Amino acid sequence: MTALASRCGPALAAFASICLAISGGAHAHSASDAYLTVTAERSASGAVRIHGQWDIALRDLDFVLKLDDDGDGRLTWGEVRGHQAAIEQYVYRYLKLDGGSGNRCSIQPARQMIDDHADGAYAALFFEAACPRAARKVTLRYSLFFDIDPSHRGIFVMHDQSAIATALLSPRNAQVDLAF
Amino acid sequence: MNCRDRSAWGAARLCARLTACACVGLTSLNSTSAADLAGPPAPFRTPYLPAADSEILQEVPSIADPAVADMRALRTAFNASPSSLTAAIHLADAYIDYGRQIGDAHYAGYAEAVIGPWARAPVPPAAALVTQATILQYRHQFNDARDLLQRSVQLNPRDAQAWLTLATLEMVQGNYEKVAQNCAKVASTADVETGLTCVAGLRSYTGRARESLAMLQQVATAAERGSPAYRAWVEGLTAESAERLGDWTLAETHYRSALKLLPHDNFLLVAYADYLLDRARPQEVLPLLAEHAQSDTAFLRLALAQEALHSDQVQRYVWIMAARFEALRLRGSEYFGREESRFALRLQHDPQTALDMGLRNWQMQREPWDARVVLEAALAAKRPQAAMPVLDFLQAARLEDPLIEPLVRELRAEIAASAGASR
Numbered sequence: 001m002t003a004l005a006s007r008c009g010p011a012l013a014a015f016a017s018i019c020l021a022i023s024g025g026a027h028a029h030s031a032s033d034a035y036l037t038v039t040a041e042r043s044a045s046g047a048v049r050i051h052g053q054w055d056i057a058l059r060d061l062d063f064v065l066k067l068d069d070d071g072d073g074r075l076t077w078g079e080v081r082g083h084q085a086a087i088e089q090y091v092y093r094y095l096k097l098d099g100g101s102g103n104r105c106s107i108q109p110a111r112q113m114i115d116d117h118a119d120g121a122y123a124a125l126f127f128e129a130a131c132p133r134a135a136r137k138v139t140l141r142y143s144l145f146f147d148i149d150p151s152h153r154g155i156f157v158m159h160d161q162s163a164i165a166t167a168l169l170s171p172r173n174a175q176v177d178l179a180f
Numbered sequence: 181m182n183c184r185d186r187s188a189w190g191a192a193r194l195c196a197r198l199t200a201c202a203c204v205g206l207t208s209l210n211s212t213s214a215a216d217l218a219g220p221p222a223p224f225r226t227p228y229l230p231a232a233d234s235e236i237l238q239e240v241p242s243i244a245d246p247a248v249a250d251m252r253a254l255r256t257a258f259n260a261s262p263s264s265l266t267a268a269i270h271l272a273d274a275y276i277d278y279g280r281q282i283g284d285a286h287y288a289g290y291a292e293a294v295i296g297p298w299a300r301a302p303v304p305p306a307a308a309l310v311t312q313a314t315i316l317q318y319r320h321q322f323n324d325a326r327d328l329l330q331r332s333v334q335l336n337p338r339d340a341q342a343w344l345t346l347a348t349l350e351m352v353q354g355n356y357e358k359v360a361q362n363c364a365k366v367a368s369t370a371d372v373e374t375g376l377t378c379v380a381g382l383r384s385y386t387g388r389a390r391e392s393l394a395m396l397q398q399v400a401t402a403a404e405r406g407s408p409a410y411r412a413w414v415e416g417l418t419a420e421s422a423e424r425l426g427d428w429t430l431a432e433t434h435y436r437s438a439l440k441l442l443p444h445d446n447f448l449l450v451a452y453a454d455y456l457l458d459r460a461r462p463q464e465v466l467p468l469l470a471e472h473a474q475s476d477t478a479f480l481r482l483a484l485a486q487e488a489l490h491s492d493q494v495q496r497y498v499w500i501m502a503a504r505f506e507a508l509r510l511r512g513s514e515y516f517g518r519e520e521s522r523f524a525l526r527l528q529h530d531p532q533t534a535l536d537m538g539l540r541n542w543q544m545q546r547e548p549w550d551a552r553v554v555l556e557a558a559l560a561a562k563r564p565q566a567a568m569p570v571l572d573f574l575q576a577a578r579l580e581d582p583l584i585e586p587l588v589r590e591l592r593a594e595i596a597a598s599a600g601a602s603r
Contacts, residue, residue: 030285030476030504030507030508030511030513031285031286031288031289031511031513032286032289033507033510033511053227058237058238058240059238059240059286060286062238062240062241063286063290067240068240068242068243071242071243071244072242072244073239073240073241073242073244073245074236074238074239074240075236075237075238075239075240076233076234076235076236076237077230077232077233077234077235077237078233078234080237081233113227113228113229114227114228114229114230114237115226115227115228116225117503117507118500118501118503118504118507119474119476119504119507120238120474121237121238124227147293148289148290148293149286149289149290149292149293150289150292150293150296151285151288151289151292151319152289153510153511153512155507155510155511166510168510168511168512
């Protein structure tokens, strides 16, 4: 434990108004991460299909969409299920796939499940994406939560045949080119 | 597992090995890499559909918590006047305080989104710089935090909060002369009691814990007028100073008083859990932290308690802890050197790794626990010489600590013996 204090409250005019909390050497919980995993497939014509799984922490979704209907601090499957349409509508605004000029790939949300991670339960959103024309390169643009939490990171993993490649998506590194 | 960086991935910065991967649900990843994943299998299911609507999946902040209700109200006020600095600071501070209390770094991110635009303005308001610096300090970006705080006190030398935050930063990094200077500024810009408390913290790290206790006793009476957080600060410091002197009974009394004031404060809970682990009372750690397993620092103490109790749950705890550290690495964080070193030494039984992590952490943080992890790992790794920078620092600081002093003596004896043998 650190011996000194840190902040609590903007004004420090009088003793009684000071609000200090004991600080610590290490903070306690990792910040917000989401896991985006895709597998790419090419047809003989060169058309690209992408299968994706996007794991997003229920805690993060609750912060923006207020999933805890009864406000008891416990998210149930019923509450999550009741908000699946809102979740889908929200998150897919922040993911774009683009196969070049006039070749924006459409993302088709598929099912939603639950995935347990070491730091809690995540919504697992499955999707399919297809680009209208053949593309040698597809650009993925990611901006989930960046407007409300610039420390959010998208941990991106791509499986392409036997290879696995990863990228860390952040506000400064919000796009990645997938080469085929 | 293959992790190939491909030239076509120009924008991709990271190519990380995903062993002990935190993304446990990726069945395809597991199936291609099972041989690479050391240790027991993930104690989790693959993605699933819960059987019943009533199944509880996740705890989240409850609106019944007044702090959560306050944050929502402040958010509404901020959304209504996005150009108001006051609204931004109130909201950002509320996020920071709440995140610190429950041990959740998400809130530092929410605060940054609110205050960042102000802090990055061509002529930033001093108060916005202090709030932004607090966020950076929380993330252990100490140099950037220091820069912002120095700019802030140039703009407003009367800002006691800025001086106190600066003192905290220098304390964490072991720059004790600077702490003394900053505490003097705190005393002249805030009040005598806060200045005294600032100095008392310094004394407890520099071989004058008895003086520290006397000062805190003096402050405690006046602090009764202060907020619970202020009083908990004084109580927590008193507990820590008592520990420096090996007065375990006094330390416990004050940890308990502090926790009565702030029952859910992550830092206090973790400090008290460490106290209990050191006193060989691991069975008390489990109920203390049962509701705080989501905090990584609390989770480590739960794992250490399970280990001390020889529980059959240890492997599960170790797996989850490793996965959480791996998740941090994947996002490029290095916040947890102290915790990771303890984890490597005590739960992975890997003193070399523990020493490397402890020494790397020592470059950033120099509090007693940061020293202790290096000393313990250096002994276990039979590399006493590696602890020299820490031994020199402790000698100069004259830190008193009945748990650290024996480690110092043992290491010095080993260093002397090996020097004698090689002569």
